[in-house]
Amino acid sequence: MSKILIVDDDQDVRDTLKWPLRDAGHEVDTAGDQAEALEQIVQHTYDFAVLDVRLFGLGEDDISGITLSIAFKKLCPAIQIILLSQYEKTKKTDRAVRYGGGIIDFIQKKHDFVEQIIKIIEGSKIEPIAGQESNTQSKSEYTRLVIDIHDDRANHIRSSGDYVVSKYITSPPKIATRDIIRQENTLSFKAPGWAIWVKGIGDQLWKEIFETTEINSAFSKAKGKSSRIAIVYETSKEKIGLPLEFIYANDDQNDYLILQHPVSRFVSGISPTRNAIDPHWLVFRKELRVLLIASNTKPVIDGVDREIDTLYQYLQTQKIIPIKVKKLATEQANYEAVQKELESESYDIVHYAGHGWYDAGNPTNSYLLFWAENNKQGSLRKMRAAELTTLLRKSSIRLFYLSSCHGAATADGTDIAINGDFLGMAEAILQAGVPSVVGFRDSVRDQSAVQIAKYFYESLLMRGRLDVALWDARCKMAANRDDPTWLLPILFNQA
Known part of the structure; x- marks a missing residue:
């Protein structure tokens, strides 16, 4: 009854x-x-x-x-x-x-x-067949497991959703932050054996985080109540550089957590100034406003223009939700034109495809690269992290997708005495009040960048959730485990 x-x-x-x-x-x-x-x-x-x-x-x-x-x-x-x-x-x-x-x-x-x-x-009384969803289970409903990782306070492991409501408190896990980040910094995804190094780092992180009694208990309880878990890692700036997406679960699944569940990041101390994209927000939107930017500077990247053209064609022809999309091809995406578009209040989503540079010694100097004039003329101009933050503070952007090398790379916050400086491009965008950023920790193959972006937007429009969209895209790319693209994207979501 x-x-x-x-x-x-x-x-x-x-x-x-x-x-x-x-x-x-x-x-x-x-x-x-x-x-x-x-x-x-x-x-x-x-x-x-x-x-x-x-x-x-x-x-x-x-x-x-x-x-x-x-x-x-x-x-x-x-x-x-x-x-x-x-x-x-x-x-x-x-x-x-x-x-x-x-x-x-x-x-x-x-x-x-x-x-x-x-x-x-x-x-609704009928149990779903294994591997299938019940017809009465909402596609946007997940148990949200928030794992709070800080050095300076006891950590909260919060699990909430339709199936689980629980709270645990634990002393901070003894994570060798510097050691793990240094291991990742020496890792090359172009070198043979990269997968072995990644799994080794992932094993270490699993042991240091998920094998603590309280976190393991919360995780097990959430899995026991619902297979639909969305994991959120809430970290301080000191922990932002940890490659948490590498975590390899030494449990009954024996696979990377990012392939088992949607995973996102939340950075403490950064407050968004606008709502994030989520299912409820999409229901009431008259239209979604998207800006696509191609910046194919020197050296030329074969996939940049193809990526933007592919996304433009898809967004223009899909019938799921009304979308107003503007494309700045490389010929139009000069420095001043991009400046003008970014500081306007005309867009909900910005997708940038092009060169990005991460300065590990001084992350504030990280930048995106544009031609100075139309039609690939003039010199090349750098849009540095601080300038991007200033521009975006005036905007209404809710998601910034950085399809560039090292767009989500971040410094080890423990090495930088920062009060307002930026740890990389993604963190600079968050500081501007943009609630959500997708970026890559390393370089991505041209065709793979096109594929994962298309998968991401297809899933976002179908399912309405950023974390689920990236998870869907990862899982499709992971059909070829030799291509590390599935491992590289990071979603920062301050929702």
Whole structure:
């Protein structure tokens, strides 16, 4: 038996649903408006809610039921929501179902809508086949396991989601930060045997982090409750250089954690000035605004223009969400033109493909490279980390994708007496208030850069989550383990 809340402004609809559901053995409450519904959800715990999309009866622009579903998920995280409407599915209701947030289906009020709803609710009792998702499990719902890694405080291992709510406190793991970072700095992904070195570093990190009693307990508990775990490493600047994406799980899976679960980074002490891209944000966007920048300077990189052209074609032709996309080809992407575009409030996503330079001795001097004039004319000009931060503070950018060499490379914060200096390009972008950055810790093969970027955006538009999008892209690239591209990207997400 399930406990169900029906929310509809039409009494006849509420009664039409209520009695058959009660006859089927379910406990059913009803509400006629948002206020009554919120009062019910505060007082009771529900398994399902059936929400009328247009509670105010204001026509196509009325999506009050979708808005209410977000409040429901915050108040009752385990609830599964079915949207109901007398009208056909719109773009927004389609996105609401696609991006989840607890919404598992949309039903139109036709002659058999009661039978459809009962079938969905009854079907939730059926265990999914191994390796498949239940039809009633939202595609955006993950148990979020946050592992807090600092030297100067006790670490919190927080796990929250539909299946797990737990908190553990541990003393800081004894991580040999300098030693591990130095090992990584001597690693060459072009040298034979790189995979052996990576696995060795990954083994060491697994032992020093995940084999501590409290973290191991939290991780095991999360896995025992749900296979859908999203791992977040929260680190101080002193720990930002740790190659946490290398962690190799010496458990029943015996594989890299980044191939088992979505993984992202959170850097303590950096506050975003705008919301990150997530499923709820995408549902309510009129359109997504994207700027693609190709900067194919010297030496020429064969894949730069192809990457931007491939993404432009895909974003222009996809039908999932309205997108306004602008492309600056190398011929137009001169220094001043890029400056102007970056400081505008015209974009949600910026994707840069081109040369990037990371200065390990002085990361503040790291830069992106552009022609001084149109049509590849003039000298080459450097856009340094500090300047990029200043430009982006004025923008509305929510995701910056750095498809460049060492875009996510960071200094060992323990070696730098910093108060406002930057540890690399990615960290400089975060300091500007941009909530999310994707970058690479090393150089990437031309064709591989094109492929992983396309996979990333395909998944982002389909699933609505940055960490899941990068995970999907990694797993596809990992079909060829000899190409290290799957290992190289890092997602910083200050959400």
